[in-house]
Amino acid sequence: MLQRLRENKSTQGTLLALPTTVWLFILLIIPLFLTLVISFGKRSPDGNVIYTFTLNNYIRLSGYTTDCPDGQATCFDPLYLQILGRSLSLAFNTTALVIIMAYPLAYFIARAHPKQRNMFLFMVLIPLWTNFVIRVYAWMMLLRKEGAINIIIGWIANFLHIPFQPFEMLYTPGAVLVGMVYEFLPFMILPIFTSLEKIDTSLYEAAADLGANSIKTFLRVTLPLSMPGVVAGTILVFIPVMGTFIVSDILGGRQVILVGNLIQRQFLDARDPTFGSAASLILMIMTLIVTYFYTRKFGFGEEIVAA
Template sequence: MDDWRSRPVLFLAFLAPGALWLALFFLAPLAMVWLLAFGEKAGPVAIDITWTLANYQAALDPLYLKLFWKSFWIAALATAACLVVAFPAALLVSFASPRSKPLLLLLLVLPFWTNLLIRTYSLIAVLRGNGYLNDGLGLLWQVLRFLLTPVGLAGLAGDRFQPLELLYNDAAVVLGVTYVYLPFMVLPLYATLERLDRSLLEASLDLGASQWRTFWSVTVPLAWPGIVSGVILVFIPALGTFLISDLLGGPDALLVGNVIERQFKAANNLPLGAALSFLLLYATFAVLAARAWHGARAARLG
């Protein structure tokens, strides 16, 4: 391939459409929000850019910092849950037969064909008091009581089944984030495992290592690039989520994303919402910078 300096006009022709799109629909709106963080409300809709730091000072209030910390842990737990579920699924697809692999891949990408809102509402139908999960548990309770009645132990199952409170708590939010963002973990893992040299696994087993030892000592290190990519793809959007926590978490499971959304809409306090947004963005950049530093350090040492 020719160096771009030899054909600068052709290079710019290919670069210009994408660069223009990013500048108009990504950088320009981002710059506007960044400016809003240094503004003050001058009326119902007017905002004056006075370069004040009061909005950032308000965003660093302990109440908001507590929400940042809570959002971090919710995102971390959901990311860990996605990794635990996604790794076996990615292994299953990558080691599947050529005949069944296209069908399994179709099942992996199928959630992308459904709107996020619809998927979240479907989870409400599963978790609510009279939802599918509680109905299934109630049916199991009836079966258990039926089996225990002849031996006089029906009292161990209780007089009636009490539906579990599965909605409107932090656990429901973690489950919802895991459910929604699971494909973003599976696909990078599958792409990495698909390129894995199977002879290394065979060599490990031939040398006497167990399946478990081979998994931890060979498979996981070789799949590390996919693990890192999946963690980033899940953790970053989970950190700023607000729709899932709003629908599944209720008023007691607020995350920083919910506060930002309400500052821009219900409270009509755009400067504070912008400051909170950029604090979240700075935290995301810090995570990415730490990852880049760790990768560069590992490359130097390795």
């Protein structure tokens, strides 16, 4: 038996892939299938699922509803489409801002003296040791009307004898953006750092030797060679930003509702798992579409993954 296994390469392969297959099945395929089935179901009055086949949940997401105020049969309410659009544009903005902020930082760390480099990397990682929710609450303390930022600006204004009204920063789209950028910055810094650090210093010297000043060296050598890091970081940031609900929940209040919040509320508040499932699938499809086109253009940042 063992002897036969030793000779049979394809059986070996199947056996080796078995644990992974089982895990994937339990953790990915079955839940996804359940979500799909439930999304076609109907909510019972007590918040359970009636298994049937109806497209109502999807139609509701697209904005058409039978629950009209002035007695019409159907009417259009763009609420859910707005939420989807807001989520998408926030994810784009967050990713773009994170790239702009992370690149110089990663560049600085990669070029620092090896001893300091480890310390800087350590400092980037330290926030990740604290619970995600607590860190978002910290931002609430900073941003709210009586928060640290307003107090400090107030002191300065007072000192300069300028009349000062505290800024309304909390529960605005801006606050959510700040929170998102803060949360996901390390996930961009690390892959960019890795790709920058891998660039052989003799390449910079070669560029200088061939007549490139530091700006041209950066644009023609450093930037293209660090693109795999940017691509990998973008994937690591964009996908979770699309689905997260904690940041918008705490810093956006009822003002900034994202798909993540919508889904969460369907399951926990509205007790409508069928609509929540449909929204989840739509979120997944949207993310997949964006990621698909992005990776088709830029790849997965393979060199980072390979390293």
